[in-house]
Amino acid sequence: PRVIFSGIQPTGIPHLGNYFGALANWVKLQRDASPKDELLFSVVGWHALTLPQDPRALLAARTTMMALILAVGIDPKRSTIFHQDQVQNHTELAWILSCLTPIGKLKRMTTWKTRLAVSRNANDESEVDDSLLNTGLFTYPVLQAADILAYGATHVPVGEDQQQHLELTRDIADIFNRTYPKPAPLLTLPQLMLTPSKRILSLKDPSVKMSKSAIDANSRIELTDTATVIRSRIRGATTDSIRGITYDPAARPGTSNLLTILAACTDEDVAVVAARYAGKDHGALKADVADAVEAAFKGPRAEFERLRAETPFLLRVAEEGAARARERSDVMIREVRRRVGLA
Ligand code: TYM
The missing domain is CATH 1.10.240.10 (Tyrosyl-Transfer RNA Synthetase)
Structure with missing residues (x-):
C-alpha cells in the first residue's frame, strides 16, 4: 500500500497552477487510490512564516485553505487533512534532521538561490541585504523533508517547482538511515509523483510559472x-x-x-x-x-x-485531522528519538 503525502501553504487563495498542479490532482489520487492506500494532505502554516505575514491574515488564510481543500472534493473521512502547525512532531523531526543536513545541500536549493539573488546589492554583488533572509527560509526544505518522512510517505505528488525539495528529502532520509542503520533502515525514501500539469505558466509572462507572489494579478486566475x-x-x-x-x-x-x-x-x-x-x-x-x-x-x-460559513464543522475537521496525524507520526518520532539517543 502507498502512503501519499502532500502539502500546500496557506498564503491566499490558490491559483490555477496550485489547483491543477496540486489540489485537483489530490482529488484524483483520492478517487483512484486502492482502499489500502493512505492519503495525508497538510496546510503548512510553519512554512508560510518564512515570509512576513500579517497574523490576522494568516489565521484566516489557514481556515480558508482548509475550506478550499474540502470544497474541491477532498473527503476528511478518506484522507487525513490537517494543519502542519498543530502537529509538533514536524518541528521536532525537522530539528533532528537539520543536524544531519550539510549546509552545502541547502545552499544549492533553487528557491534559496533565488531569494539570495534578490537580496544582493545590484551595484556590489558581494553585499547581501540579509534583513530579508531569515534562517527559516534557508532551512525550509528540511521542514518539508520532516513533513514527508514523519509519515513514511512513499509518494509525494507535487508540481515541478518542488522536485528539488523532494530529491533533498530522499538525500536526508538516506543520511539518517546510514547514520542510524540498526536494526533496519527506518526512513522511507519517497518517490516524486509529478502532477500531469506540473508547471502552469504566468498568463502575462509565459517564461515564468504562475505564482501567488507575482505583482500583476492578471498573470493568474484564483480558484x-x-x-x-x-x-x-x-x-x-x-x-x-x-x-x-x-x-x-x-x-x-x-x-x-x-x-x-x-x-x-x-x-x-x-x-x-x-x-x-x-x-x-x-x-x-x-x-x-x-x-x-x-x-x-x-x-x-x-x-x-457554502463551507466557509460552517465554522464549527471546519474546526472539527481540523481537530480530527490533527489528532490522526499526531497519532500517526508519534510512532515514527518515538523511534527516531530512540535511535538518536533521546529517550
Ligand atoms: P506551494 O504552496 O507553493 O504549492 C502547492 C502545490 O502547488 C504546486 N504549484 C504549481 N503546479 C503547477 N504550476 C504552477 N504554476 C504551480 N505553482 C505551485 C506546487 O508544486 C505544490 O505541489 N513547499 C511546498 C509545500 C510543502 C509540501 C510539503 C509539499 C510543504 N511540505 C511536503 C509536499 C510535501 C510549497 O511551498 O508549495
Missing part, C-alpha cells in the same frame, strides 16, 4: 474568481502572432500554456486537445479555455461559499 474575471484574464493572456494553434512549449509558450490548461480542465492529453485546434485561431481557443476553466471552478467556488 474563487468569477466567470467575468476568468474570461477577461484568459482573453488578456499573452500568446503569439503565429497563425493556427500548435503545441510547442519552447517556441510558443503562451499558446501551449493555454492548451495545457484546457487539457487539465477536460482531463485529456494535451496532444489530443492541440489536434482539435489545429485549424482554429487564438480567439476560439481563448473562448473555450475560459469556458472550461469556469466549468472546472464553478463547483468548488459554490461549495467554498
Whole structure:
C-alpha cells in the first residue's frame, strides 16, 4: 500500500497552477487510490512564516485553505487533512534532521538561490541585504523533508517547482538511515509523483510559472474568481502572432500554456486537445479555455461559499485531522528519538 503525502501553504487563495498542479490532482489520487492506500494532505502554516505575514491574515488564510481543500472534493473521512502547525512532531523531526543536513545541500536549493539573488546589492554583488533572509527560509526544505518522512510517505505528488525539495528529502532520509542503520533502515525514501500539469505558466509572462507572489494579478486566475474575471484574464493572456494553434512549449509558450490548461480542465492529453485546434485561431481557443476553466471552478467556488460559513464543522475537521496525524507520526518520532539517543 502507498502512503501519499502532500502539502500546500496557506498564503491566499490558490491559483490555477496550485489547483491543477496540486489540489485537483489530490482529488484524483483520492478517487483512484486502492482502499489500502493512505492519503495525508497538510496546510503548512510553519512554512508560510518564512515570509512576513500579517497574523490576522494568516489565521484566516489557514481556515480558508482548509475550506478550499474540502470544497474541491477532498473527503476528511478518506484522507487525513490537517494543519502542519498543530502537529509538533514536524518541528521536532525537522530539528533532528537539520543536524544531519550539510549546509552545502541547502545552499544549492533553487528557491534559496533565488531569494539570495534578490537580496544582493545590484551595484556590489558581494553585499547581501540579509534583513530579508531569515534562517527559516534557508532551512525550509528540511521542514518539508520532516513533513514527508514523519509519515513514511512513499509518494509525494507535487508540481515541478518542488522536485528539488523532494530529491533533498530522499538525500536526508538516506543520511539518517546510514547514520542510524540498526536494526533496519527506518526512513522511507519517497518517490516524486509529478502532477500531469506540473508547471502552469504566468498568463502575462509565459517564461515564468504562475505564482501567488507575482505583482500583476492578471498573470493568474484564483480558484474563487468569477466567470467575468476568468474570461477577461484568459482573453488578456499573452500568446503569439503565429497563425493556427500548435503545441510547442519552447517556441510558443503562451499558446501551449493555454492548451495545457484546457487539457487539465477536460482531463485529456494535451496532444489530443492541440489536434482539435489545429485549424482554429487564438480567439476560439481563448473562448473555450475560459469556458472550461469556469466549468472546472464553478463547483468548488459554490461549495467554498457554502463551507466557509460552517465554522464549527471546519474546526472539527481540523481537530480530527490533527489528532490522526499526531497519532500517526508519534510512532515514527518515538523511534527516531530512540535511535538518536533521546529517550
Ligand atoms: P506551494 O504552496 O507553493 O504549492 C502547492 C502545490 O502547488 C504546486 N504549484 C504549481 N503546479 C503547477 N504550476 C504552477 N504554476 C504551480 N505553482 C505551485 C506546487 O508544486 C505544490 O505541489 N513547499 C511546498 C509545500 C510543502 C509540501 C510539503 C509539499 C510543504 N511540505 C511536503 C509536499 C510535501 C510549497 O511551498 O508549495
